[in-house]
Amino acid sequence: MSAISVRDVWVEFGDQIVIENLNLDIASGSFVSVVGPSGCGKSTFLRMVLGQDRPTRGSMTLDGKPLPDEPGADRGVVFQRYSVFPHLTVLGNVLSGYEFAQSPLLGKLFGAKRRAAIEKAEELIVAVGLGAHRDKYPSALSGGMQQRLAIAQALAKDPKVLLLDEPFGALDPGTRAQMHALLKPLWARLGMTVIMVTHDLKEAFTLGTRVIAFDKTRHDPQAPGRFGARITYDLDLTRDVAVPVLGFEKRAAE
Numbered sequence: 001m002s003a004i005s006v007r008d009v010w011v012e013f014g015d016q017i018v019i020e021n022l023n024l025d026i027a028s029g030s031f032v033s034v035v036g037p038s039g040c041g042k043s044t045f046l047r048m049v050l051g052q053d054r055p056t057r058g059s060m061t062l063d064g065k066p067l068p069d070e071p072g073a074d075r076g077v078v079f080q081r082y083s084v085f086p087h088l089t090v091l092g093n094v095l096s097g098y099e100f101a102q103s104p105l106l107g108k109l110f111g112a113k114r115r116a117a118i119e120k121a122e123e124l125i126v127a128v129g130l131g132a133h134r135d136k137y138p139s140a141l142s143g144g145m146q147q148r149l150a151i152a153q154a155l156a157k158d159p160k161v162l163l164l165d166e167p168f169g170a171l172d173p174g175t176r177a178q179m180h181a182l183l184k185p186l187w188a189r190l191g192m193t194v195i196m197v198t199h200d201l202k203e204a205f206t207l208g209t210r211v212i213a214f215d216k217t218r219h220d221p222q223a224p225g226r227f228g229a230r231i232t233y234d235l236d237l238t239r240d241v242a243v244p245v246l247g248f249e250k251r252a253a254e
């Protein structure tokens, strides 16, 4: 489990301010859903936690240490598409997660370590419901199966933090519901911190223990890049008190 702290973070691309003065603490083991209008910086925030982008100003820490500048095995990621290797089978893809985590330089395991990794990979493949498909290539899998594979591959790294960027955005509602039913118990069992960007409010509230909304609160019509997004809602869904939910009231348990 892992805690993330964000302090006075600004992100600018040229003269465009994307995120302004972000301050945020994410508790270990929480499931944070990030919502907001298109272009407000949700994926940029995720990429900063992943280590793909750096803040222009400010600092970010993971368990009290500065976030490493590059993606590592401590942070797994699943994108909406194209997260898996097309030239590897289901088993090969999940095994690559273990190999990357345990042998970052070579990306290969040998002997007893490889046999142990194959055993763990097979367990994970069964856990995400792909037990009957372990020797298939991604092109022979449906969209939902590919996303289950992407989740298994990310989990093989045993990440402290799992980052999900609209992971179910391309799936039909039925498959999406199946993915929710898969992900929630996995998260509860593994106890990771999850940050998920989604456009689907229902999904945000169904899966999250906390929902954060990003949006611009100030606009300059003459200079659209002058102001960035801030956190406009920060809802702790584990609190046993009434909280305002986008204009509605969620009643506390009676």
Ligand SMILES: Nc1ncnc2c1ncn2[C@@H]1O[C@H](COP(=O)(O)OP(=O)(O)OP(=O)(O)O)[C@@H](O)[C@H]1O
Pocket: 013, 018, 036, 037, 038, 039, 040, 041, 042, 043, 044, 045
């Ligand atoms: N590498 C980059 N260089 C320049 N501008 C960028 C870069 N990355 C993101 N941006 C800009 O930052 C803004 C936020 O982009 P981002 O993808 O984070 O938004 P988002 O909230 O995830 O959007 P969506 O919901 O549509 O995916 C956009 O205006 C985008 O054009």
